[in-house]
Amino acid sequence: MEKRKELELYVHIPFCVKKCAYCDFLSAPADEEKRQEYVETLVREIEGHREQYREYRVTTIFVGGGTPSILSAAQMECIFASLRENFLIEENAEITIEVNPGTVTVEKADAWKRAGINRISIGLQTVNDEELRMLGRIHTFEQFLETYYLLRKKGFMNLNVDLISAIPGQTQDSWRKTLCTVAELEPEHISAYSLIVEEGTSFYKLYGDDKDRDRDVDTSETTAVSERYRVCGSVKSELKEREYLPLPNEDVERAIYEETEKLLQQYGYNRYEISNYAKKGYACRHNEGYWRRKEYLGIGLGASSLIGKQRYRNLSRYDEYIDAVQNRTDIHEETEYLEKTNEMEEFMFLGLRMMEGVSRTKFYENFEKEIEEVYGEQLMRLAGDGLIRSDEERIELTKRGIDISNYVFEQFLLE
Numbered sequence: 359m360e361k362r363k364e365l366e367l368y369v370h371i372p373f374c375v376k377k378c379a380y381c382d383f384l385s386a387p388a389d390e391e392k393r394q395e396y397v398e399t400l401v402r403e404i405e406g407h408r409e410q411y412r413e414y415r416v417t418t419i420f421v422g423g424g425t426p427s428i429l430s431a432a433q434m435e436c437i438f439a440s441l442r443e444n445f446l447i448e449e450n451a452e453i454t455i456e457v458n459p460g461t462v463t464v465e466k467a468d469a470w471k472r473a474g475i476n477r478i479s480i481g482l483q484t485v486n487d488e489e490l491r492m493l494g495r496i497h498t499f500e501q502f503l504e505t506y507y508l509l510r511k512k513g514f515m516n517l518n519v520d521l522i523s524a525i526p527g528q529t530q531d532s533w534r535k536t537l538c539t540v541a542e543l544e545p546e547h548i549s550a551y552s553l554i555v556e557e558g559t560s561f562y563k564l565y566g567d568d569k570d571r572d573r574d575v576d577t578s579e580t581t582a583v584s585e586r587y588r589v590c591g592s593v594k595s596e597l598k599e600r601e602y603l604p605l606p607n608e609d610v611e612r613a614i615y616e617e618t619e620k621l622l623q624q625y626g627y628n629r630y631e632i633s634n635y636a637k638k639g640y641a642c643r644h645n646e647g648y649w650r651r652k653e654y655l656g657i658g659l660g661a662s663s664l665i666g667k668q669r670y671r672n673l674s675r676y677d678e679y680i681d682a683v684q685n686r687t688d689i690h691e692e693t694e695y696l697e698k699t700n701e702m703e704e705f706m707f708l709g710l711r712m713m714e715g716v717s718r719t720k721f722y723e724n725f726e727k728e729i730e731e732v733y734g735e736q737l738m739r740l741a742g743d744g745l746i747r748s749d750e751e752r753i754e755l756t757k758r759g760i761d762i763s764n765y766v767f768e769q770f771l772l773e
């Protein structure tokens with residue numbers, strides 16, 4: 359089994375109960391008939407991959423969305439039965455599902471256990487109900503707690519909680535309360551992202567003018583893996599005039615950002631990536647694979663893949679995707695062949711997202727060149743500006759580098 363190449367799987371479920379005000383992920387509400395049609399199509403897509411991935415062993419699976427927990431117990435079991443039938447999945451594979459409070463039941467949790475799911479990522483965002491309402495979330499903090507305790511009771515011992523800072527009207531105090539309340543529950547992993555106002559969202563209509571503020575924002579834990587794509591068309595705004603609270607200013611935002619690491623450290627969480635924190639031994643293996651440029655196959659609407667030297671993206675228009683899978687025609691809407699220079703760029707800016715940084719040895723093994731030979735000038739300049747530090751083996755971001763990481767990453771573009 360060890361001789362086979364490693365593969366990560368991402369399965370996209372593009373359905374949600376209702377669209378959140380800040381969300382630009384590829385997700386939308388759908389009725390039961392459509393959800394069933396999609397599950398059947400996913401299974402057909404999975405079957406179609408069988409031959410090509412015969413030589414691989416699957417080390418991680420991530421079912422993301424959208425809200426995968428919107429699917430019934432039977433639908434999720436059907437997807438996993440097909441995955442197990444068509445891929446060789448390692449016995450100790452990390453298998454994650456994203457869930458949202460308000461959509462989790464005892465029956466579903468039992469089915470996830472039976473399917474072998476061993477890690478659950480819960481979308482909470484904030485413990486403050488007013489902020490949850492502002493974000494357009496479907497649940498309260500109380501409902502999150504019910505979900506959290508239900509999952510613990512069912513024996514899920516690897517839980518992530520997703521949080522968002524810089525919510526309109528949020529203060530440093532309210533962010534601190536969110537962090538402490540969640541850390542006291544002792545999930546194994548916490549993702550803490552800063553809100554970004556994306557085009558096409560309800561928030562963009564209210565805060566669009568502020569969108570260019572200097573923020574080091576990236577996408578959520580699953581987004582890092584799946585590279586979720588924007589929803590086409592406009593999103594119906596449900597926000598009322600009186601809810602137009604200001605976004606926190608840059609000073610508050612920076613303070614929030616700095617406090618997050620300190621506070622979570624006190625609770626025993628190690629920051630292993632710009633926005634991700636874990637108790638010892640609980641870093642998300644699936645995401646680490648993404649940052650280390652392991653091969654991954656994305657299954658489902660708009661899902662992206664990295665296989666060999668190619669990046670693919672599945673069709674992201676629902677009807678086109680369904681038709682292509684059903685008729686066994688090409689399901690990709692984009693295929694990019696990566697040149698050596700593209701791979702070097704990715705190696706640098708994905709690798710630097712992790713606190714351990716990038717390895718000089720690995721760079722040489724991959725590209726048969728010393729890192730200085732390619733990036734000597736950039737490394738010297740960034741070190742001089744106090745944005746990176748390095749020793750004989752590793753290069754990593756400094757605290758200041760983390761603050762403006764997008765700028766640092768741009769410096770590694772070669773063309």
Ligand code: SF4
Nearest residue numbers: 374377378381385424
């Ligand atoms: S933020 Fe998550 S739950 Fe909300 S609409 Fe987007 S994918 Fe769905």
